[in-house]
Amino acid sequence: MRCRVIVLEKGQFIAMEDGFVRNLEELWNKKQLKQALPCDWELQARAIRLLSSSQGSTMDPFIHMYQLETADRQHLISAVKGLQKKDRYQEAAHLAKKMHLQPYLNFRELCTPLLLQDKLNVVEGYVSNSPELQQELVRLLDSWCHPDFNLGNLLQQYPGLQQVKHERMHPKSLSKFVTRLLDTYKIDSELCPNVKQYRALGAMKFLFYQKYGEKAMDDENWNDHISVAVGNNPWLQEQLVMMLCSYRDVTAAARWARRLKMPHDRLPSAVLWILSNQRQEDGSEEEESAMAYSSREDCYQLPVPLDQVIFIDNLADLEMHLPAMLQPGCTLGVDMEWRPSFGVLSQPRVALVQVARRDRVLLLDLPRLSEEEEEESGRQPGQRRLARATNVEPRAHDETAQLQASCSGRCEAKNSVAEEGRLLGLMRRLFSSGDVLKLGYDVGGDIQYLLTSYPMLKPALQQSSRVLDIAVLQKQVERLLSAQPVAGGSGAEVARGATATRTTEERGLSLLVLQTLGKALDKRQQLSEWERRPLTTAQLLYAASDAYCLLEVYDGLLQKAKAAKLSVNLEKCMVGKKVQKPRHSDPAPDDERLWKKIGTEVPATLPAANLTRPPESCSREPMSVRNFAVVCDSMLQGLGRYLRCLGVDVHILENIEEHRKAAEIARAERRVILTCGLPYQTLRSQVGEDCCYFVDCKEKAKDQAKAVLRHFNVQVTPSDIFSRCKVCNGNRYMKISGADMARVAVTRRELLRATAGQDDPEPGYGVVLGDDLADEAQGCVEPGGVRWSPTVAPTQDFAGKSWRGVVALPGPEKTMSRASESWSSRTPRYYPACFVDNQELDANTASFADGTALLAEAIPPGVLETVQLFYCCVTCGKVFWEGSHFSRILSQFADVLSTESDTSTFYES
Structure with missing residues (x-):
């Protein structure tokens, strides 16, 4: 006991x-x-x-x-x-x-x-x-x-x-x-x-940006989407009117206020004035919406007449028209459209499937066709389900059907279609026919979304055959062309020059059509309401053109390859072709596992080249880390900090920033976007494939950084490590000796005590640093906490505590001694640009000339007594010192470091 x-x-x-x-x-x-x-x-x-x-x-x-x-x-x-x-x-x-x-x-x-x-x-x-x-x-x-x-x-x-x-x-x-x-x-x-309301507000902001910023939407489509986003929510209606006024479109604000019948006490005075003076304009919006669609002559025009664009919304018409499209040897263009979600909770389904042949285009109303299929199966229970329950094959006792099936393969196919459903059988014939070549642009993504929208079609998509991705074919042709020497520079330089002149305006398929056929697609209807019935003439023309242009682009790419005497391997462009994986490969990410489930290869729309580690011999020209700049979305902050440790110029999006902000920054500052998941598709279409990299989110941040460096052939030397502050991305530092830093720390604590009215700032005041990079944060001070260097033994009073830096108060002018810059335990062999030689530090305010406070109070006394040289980020005021973190980074990234030109380090300066 x-x-x-x-x-x-x-x-x-x-x-x-x-x-x-x-x-x-x-x-x-x-x-x-x-x-x-x-x-x-x-x-x-x-x-x-x-x-x-x-x-x-x-x-x-x-x-x-x-x-x-x-x-x-x-x-x-x-x-x-x-x-x-x-x-x-x-x-x-x-x-x-x-x-x-x-x-x-x-x-x-x-x-x-x-x-x-x-x-x-x-x-x-x-x-x-x-x-x-x-x-x-x-x-x-x-x-x-x-x-x-x-x-x-x-x-x-x-x-x-x-x-x-x-x-x-x-x-x-x-x-x-x-x-x-x-x-x-x-x-x-x-x-x-409330979440639905917030998402709807985000959709409204995006629509305003598309109309008033990018000018990429016409009034009719914009009005349709705004009506869906606002609905009957009074708060959103009020936000709509206020946003229109902020964009100085008070007339539109008054028109929407009249349409929504908003109370006058919720309207701005400018809107009330227009309503009181223009009461006879009720029909103006309807007249504006009813204006005839005028096609742009500078854009791609549909070669077939409009009467050959056939809209199919019932299974009988589908059975009549689709088999004629599936003649052996035919080539079809396939595309799909759905209503944009704009971030709302409900995910839209595929609303239209376009199938284009040389002389006609079929537009399949998939929602209506699927509803008819369900209605038929509901009205007629069918022999198939009864036979399955009794383990008796349907038509087993129908001698006439058996005789016909044995004599005619076509009748057997019809019977199987009838058993499995007419829509599923026809879609199976479309996607699994080995005699018909199907063309699509990023078609793997379309098929994936089709599977998500209509799981009933999974058997048809599992057996997809001869589905060629135009995007992969384009990449193959451009790679072969770039390998050929041409007058005036390499083929790669010419290809990049031709693309760079137009990538700022056109993206994705529209850019490819422009480069191949000379005219871009008119994308004004891309974000229209595709579930509206009937579709407008503009929507019909856009949908048909989107599928038909694939046929002409395919011909143009093959002609370009033939003129250059290139051998194009079309089998590598097929989506349904099984790929042979390398012997040592990383675990498949979610997108790859999804495609394994439906029995096909990873679609070309997903960057398959990024799913496994790129080869050591990269075809890109070597690039210095000082010439490489990226923007990481908010999901890859760990990767961004690792790249900063290696000297890469990294802009990391905040958690509250939208993904489209990455595209804006990339275009303005000529950066490469690093992203993962579904945003990759949208961002790649906005900046181009070469400027957007798909990161495997299943890998650790360290392995992600290695993959990025290998893919872009970025050369990192030991002198690049820690040349940038991983907190703020700054690349200017000041050296301060331990004695000078001790005096600055005393000044900072006195200022903080005077500001906060405390007797003495307590250690641990602030927020403890998170665990996102805790394993490699030793030897440096970060916002919200301190990670101790193993070479330094902190005192017992400060062990395990965290600190926070506060902006200092201004004070009388007094400059720090220059002894800090002359001190060094090593003889400097070079003087890198990241160290400032003329930046003065005001000792009385412990801040730099631009007012940035030096966060010296975050350094524990035990470290101040041991470390003889500190490195201070001039941009944010964070303080660093040499610890085991540097050697650990060297060992972790030894396989991607380049030591041919320079073996010096950040600390040897």
Whole structure:
């Protein structure tokens, strides 16, 4: 019974020694100790009291040893609430889940602090087995997306809460999380009206940008999409009018206010004035919408007459027209259209499938055709399902049908089509016919979206055959042309020059049509409402042209290859062709696994060259890291920081910035976009394939950085490492000796104490650094925390603490001594441009000439006493010093470092 006394009387010792409890649990698992420790209610009650003072890691052993699952529920609830009072919400949630106490606790009181600390996995685990709590979680997050939500008022309810992630409370981040929860828990989107409203507002902003910024949408399409986005929401209607006024289109604002019948007390005065003076313009919008479509002569024109563009919305017409398109030896252009989602919660389905032959174009109304198929199967149960239930093959007793099937292969095909459904059978013939070549641009992405929209078509898509991606063919032809020497420079230089003159205006297929046929596609109808019936003449012409132009582009590319006497391998451009994987390959990402499920290869629309590691011998010309600039989207912040460590100029998008911001930055600053997932398709179409790289999100950030460097053949030398600040991307540093830095640190702390009115700024004031790059952050100070260099032994008072830098107050002028620049433990062999030689530091304000504060207070005294030279980022004021991180980066990236020209390092200067 001695162990019993140790466990219950030495609770504080247990709280400090996790290993002791683990060893005790191992002893308890022996039968003798189990019998010596009977779990009566008094013993359980005393064990429960110890939970509130023990470490979270000792909770499971306590529960196991003392069989707390059988303890009194009120004692357990009291223990959970005790943990909540001590701001130990994670342990409280863990204990409540283990003891199944969720129905007896206030969900919002327990989980709100966890959400504020961005501990989403803990909350998801808490609600994992309760549909009611899952819905409550969605409601809570949705309430935080309300326009009137005030985060400050919520934080006042938790004054002692630390490590609050303010950036995660932005509606953009919350809406993404809610969208994922809706899909995971299969919850109706009607439960989150605020998220839907925020997404609709984002769609409105995009539509305004398309119309007033890019001028890429006509009034008719824009009005259709705005009507869908606004709906009957009064708040969105008011935002619409205000946004129109901000774009100085007050007349349109008045027209929309009249159409939506908005109350006059919610309208700006300028709109009221127009409404009172122009009451006779009610029909102006209808007249404007009814204007005849005028095609642009400078754009590609459909060669076939409009009466040969056949719109098919019933299965009978499809059976009549489609077989004529599938004659052996025919070449077809295939394209698809769907209503743009603009980020709303509901994902639109494929609304139109275009199939073009040399003399006609079929437009398949797939929503209506699928509905008719379902209606037929509903009215006629069919022999097939009955036969499947009785294990009897349909038509088995129909001797006449058997005789016909044995005599005619065509009748057998018809029977199989009838059994599986007319639409599925016809689509199978379209995609699986080996006698017909199907052309598409990024057709793999279209087929993937078609599969998502209509899972019933999966058998047809599984057997796809002879589907050629024009985008892959274009890339192959351009690669072969670039390998040929031409007058006036290499083929690669000529190809890049021809493309660069026009990539600023046209993208994707439109650019290819321009380069091949001399005229670009008219893309004004691309973002139109494709589920509207009937389609407008402009939509019919655009849809038919989008598919038909593939035939002419295909001919043009082959003629170009033939004129240059190039041998083109069309089999490599086929989507349905099985690819032979290398012997050593990385795990397939999600997109690759998806295509494995439907039985085809990775589509060309996904950058298959990026899915496996690029070969060591890159065809690109070597590029210095100083000439390489990228923009990373918000999903690849870890990759961006690694590249900064290697000296790459990296612009990292904030979590609240839209993906289209990356395209704007790339075009303005001539950067390469690094992205992953679905945004790749959109961004590549805006900047071109050479300026957009698909990153494998399944790899670690370190491996992603290596893949990027190999793909673009970027040469990194040891002198490039740490030449940029991985916090702010700055590339200018100042050297300061340890003695000077100690004086600056004293000045900074005095200024902070005077500013905050405290006796002394306490260590740990601020937010602890996250774990995103914690494993390689040693030897440097980062915003929100300090990672200790293993070469430095921090004092006990500061071990494990975190610091935060605050902007300093201005003071009298006094310059720092130049001794810092002359000090060095090594003899400098060169003086890189990243070190400033004329930047002065004001010692009284501890700030640079431009007002940037030097965050010297973040350096622990133990480091100040040991390190003799510090490196200060002039851009953001962060302080770095040499530690083991440099050698670790050298070893981690040794296979991509170039040491031929220079073996010097950042510190040897």
